[in-house]
Amino acid sequence: MKVLVIGSGGREHAIVTSLKKSPKVTEIFCAPGNAGIGQDATLVPIKPMEFEKLAEFAETEKIDFTVVGMDDPLVGGIVDVFEARSLRVFGPRKNAAILEGSKAFSKDLMKKYNIPTAAYENFTDAAAAEAYLKNAKMPIVLKADGLALGKGVLICNTLEEALAGVKEIMLDKKFGDAGSTLVVEEFMTGREVSVLTFCDGKTIKPMTSAQDHKRAMDGDKGLNTGGMGTFSPSPFYTKDIEAYCQENIFEPTVAAMAKEGRPFKGIIFFGLMLTEDGPKVLEYNARFGDPEAQVVLPRMKNDLLTVMEACVDGKLNTVDLQFEDNAAVCVILASDGYPVSYEKGFEITGLDAFAGKDEYFCFHAGTAQKDGHFVTNGGRVLGVTAKGTTLTEARTKAYEATKWVDFKGKYMRNDIGNAFLEA
Numbered sequence: 374m375k376v377l378v379i380g381s382g383g384r385e386h387a388i389v390t391s392l393k394k395s396p397k398v399t400e401i402f403c404a405p406g407n408a409g410i411g412q413d414a415t416l417v418p419i420k421p422m423e424f425e426k427l428a429e430f431a432e433t434e435k436i437d438f439t440v441v442g443m444d445d446p447l448v449g450g451i452v453d454v455f456e457a458r459s460l461r462v463f464g465p466r467k468n469a470a471i472l473e474g475s476k477a478f479s480k481d482l483m484k485k486y487n488i489p490t491a492a493y494e495n496f497t498d499a500a501a502a503e504a505y506l507k508n509a510k511m512p513i514v515l516k517a518d519g520l521a522l523g524k525g526v527l528i529c530n531t532l533e534e535a536l537a538g539v540k541e542i543m544l545d546k547k548f549g550d551a552g553s554t555l556v557v558e559e560f561m562t563g564r565e566v567s568v569l570t571f572c573d574g575k576t577i578k579p580m581t582s583a584q585d586h587k588r589a590m591d592g593d594k595g596l597n598t599g600g601m602g603t604f605s606p607s608p609f610y611t612k613d614i615e616a617y618c619q620e621n622i623f624e625p626t627v628a629a630m631a632k633e634g635r636p637f638k639g640i641i642f643f644g645l646m647l648t649e650d651g652p653k654v655l656e657y658n659a660r661f662g663d664p665e666a667q668v669v670l671p672r673m674k675n676d677l678l679t680v681m682e683a684c685v686d687g688k689l690n691t692v693d694l695q696f697e698d699n700a701a702v703c704v705i706l707a708s709d710g711y712p713v714s715y716e717k718g719f720e721i722t723g724l725d726a727f728a729g730k731d732e733y734f735c736f737h738a739g740t741a742q743k744d745g746h747f748v749t750n751g752g753r754v755l756g757v758t759a760k761g762t763t764l765t766e767a768r769t770k771a772y773e774a775t776k777w778v779d780f781k782g783k784y785m786r787n788d789i790g791n792a793f794l795e796a
Contacts (some may be wrong), residue, residue, distance in 0.1 A: 442567020
């Protein structure tokens with residue numbers, strides 16, 4: 374089968390790496406991809422939001438199956454465009470991708486169907502939001518309603534910070550139209566856990582758990598980023614918690630979307646908070662997380678393409694989803710200054726060290742090729758992943774492997790996975 378993957382980051386490199394292992398796959402294309410993905414797939418110079426061009430390419434090239442990795446095209450309705458041409462595509466339709474596209478929609482859905490989440494209010498008027506905040510308990514969370522590259526969430530410890538946040542999101546439009554509606558949410562405390570799930574509109578099957586590190590600096594300090602590293606599984610996500618989430622969060626979400634006339638096929642990413650009152654939903658995403666995919670997919674035993682086809686065909690109930698009994702840790706190598714400003718174009722050395730090492734992966738995110746060399750081309754440059762029998766071993770190996778690679782301005786957090794070590 375000929376497969377097309379849409380996207381250009383570390384998540385898409387992890388997807389391509391997994392698809393390469395499938396005996397069904399004869400050729401992989403990636404639009405637009407990056408320099409690292411170009412070692413494993415044929416790059417296609419079409420942007421992810423150019424839906425008609427992508428569908429035209431899929432028809433002309435006789436692509437058998439398309440995988441949409443990114444949130445923007447899913448929320449924008451790329452699946453609908455492909456399905457209108459009878460092209461097989463993995464991902465939710467536009468009316469289901471709203472689960473990620475609008476935080477106000479997802480909060481209202483959870484409220485309507487009694488899915489555990491933080492108390493909240495939605496606002497389209499800045500003055501009304503400010504008036505509400507003057508009587509609210511601090512700390513409090515402000516969320517831009519729409520897509521904001523994983524950065525549209527502010528945790529405010531004081532009223533002054535909260536009022537400044539309203540100005541930033543709703544009036545200054547720091548996140549563009551994503552901030553036209555503001556979700557003001559109760560601040561929850563506990564352990565954060567990410568659970569990715571496969572869905573076919575009726576059945577939902579969870580993958581192994583993971584935990585992301587969003588802040589730019591050690592100790593969870595600094596600005597929110599797209600993710601500076603992750604580990605899998607989470608030792609805090611026990612069998613009892615998993616069973617509770619399946620019954621009270623995962624299955625009710627898929628049932629709710631179907632009841633609303635928005636059957637969800639693809640990936641639902643559940644961002645969970647393990648509170649004293651039990652697990653609650655922090656957020657939904659409508660695709661693989663990045664960098665969660667970089668630790669979850671390397672541990673998956675199943676043929677990824679087979680599972681994705683089962684989701685599209687409504688036959689996920691026939692799949693026995695299995696993961697290796699081990700652990701994985703991913704450390705992001707970023708450009709100094711990310712997520713604010715950073716330089717590009719620096720040569721990357723040492724990538725050959727990963728060749729032939731089954732338990733080590735180097736997923737490219739922001740890379741390009743220049744004069745036959747790999748160079749930096751983004752804020753998050755590489756995701757270095759290692760597997761081990763335990764989280765401690767995987768963490769040690771991942772940090773050891775970060776030393777193999779170098780580029781000017783190389784920056785990383787040094788505490789990925791400390792949460793489980795301290796526990």
